[in-house]
Amino acid sequence: MNTETSFSYDQLREGQQCEVTRALLGEDIDAFAHASGDHNPLHTDAEFARAAGFDDRIAHGMLLASWISASLAHELPGRGTIYLRQSLEFRQPALPGDSLTIRLTVSEKKRRGRVIIDCKVCHEDGRELLRGSAEVIAPS
Numbered sequence: 001m002n003t004e005t006s007f008s009y010d011q012l013r014e015g016q017q018c019e020v021t022r023a024l025l026g027e028d029i030d031a032f033a034h035a036s037g038d039h040n041p042l043h044t045d046a047e048f049a050r051a052a053g054f055d056d057r058i059a060h061g062m063l064l065a066s067w068i069s070a071s072l073a074h075e076l077p078g079r080g081t082i083y084l085r086q087s088l089e090f091r092q093p094a095l096p097g098d099s100l101t102i103r104l105t106v107s108e109k110k111r112r113g114r115v116i117i118d119c120k121v122c123h124e125d126g127r128e129l130l131r132g133s134a135e136v137i138a139p140s
Helices: 026-036 046-051 061-074
Strands: 017-023 082-090 100-107 114-123 128-137
Touching: 017 046, 017 061, 026 061, 061 082, 061 100, 061 128
Parallel strands: none
Antiparallel strands: 017 100, 082 128, 100 114, 114 128
């Protein structure tokens, strides 16, 4: 069953939100390191990360950003979204075992189908790990 949503430009409203919760697994970090070629030991070696002051190895910031991309493509606006631009601020690390929530909020509807969406990735304890905004073209 296809559970993807799709909101056309005309259906979107400023303030409209969605949330997607995902568990961050060590396997996610390993797969992203392999796919991206980023084998920084902060991501791949727990002992190295601990020596650098972290509790465990940390997720790539762009892994979390890719979850924003997936949420834009599958939830808000959804199927057929064209991703134009993204700003990101990485605020705190995510660790294997964390439960994370991706929050998207329509902040502005522009002309020609363009929409600005505020994006956040938050830890289950409420800490904001990543924030930014995306510009997309919503499905027509």
